[in-house]
Amino acid sequence: MSGFPLPIPVIETENLILRGPRESDFEAFAEFGASDRAQFVGGPYPRIRSWGGFLATYGHWALRxxxxxxxxxxxxxxxxxxVGMIFNDGWDEPELGWHVFNGFEGKGYAYEAALAARTHAARHQNLPRPISYIRPDNTRSIALAERLGAKLEREITFFDKPCHVYRHPLPEEAAA
Structure with a gap:
């Protein structure tokens, strides 16, 4: 079976292909979820929670x-x-989020992918100025958000932890 036929667009960049999930992606997804690197997205968490999160990827595309x-x-x-846009129940508004898996850090992939996803969201999904929820101790994500032109908008408590909300610029502002 080739997978659930959701119309998830494919975006190609210089180094990456942004595409819908395949079952073969799950091992890398679960490895990330079980690692300390997942601390900024609610982890580390057990494999069964990774499976639920992985399946939620399809659900989000189907519903939103x-x-x-x-x-x-x-x-x-x-x-x-x-990488992509998520708007979970109870959140203020859609978020641009990213995770780079082990072995792919330091190559500029998060920037390349987030920029492509944000541009697509503005042009095709009516999401021109998303936010990114970033914990204040996640210095790498803060640096990436700032490199993308996002500005600190406010500080909140999110999942019982301090969180910074970064606002991304409109595509024409980012290009300037």
């Missing part, structure tokens, strides 16, 4: 018409992370 893409490294074909 947008969601998270899996990142495929063009050179190796390996699953390199996730």
């Amino acid at each position: 018409g947008y969601g998270m893409w899996m990142l495929e490294d063009r050179a190796s074909g390996k699953t390199a992370g996730r």
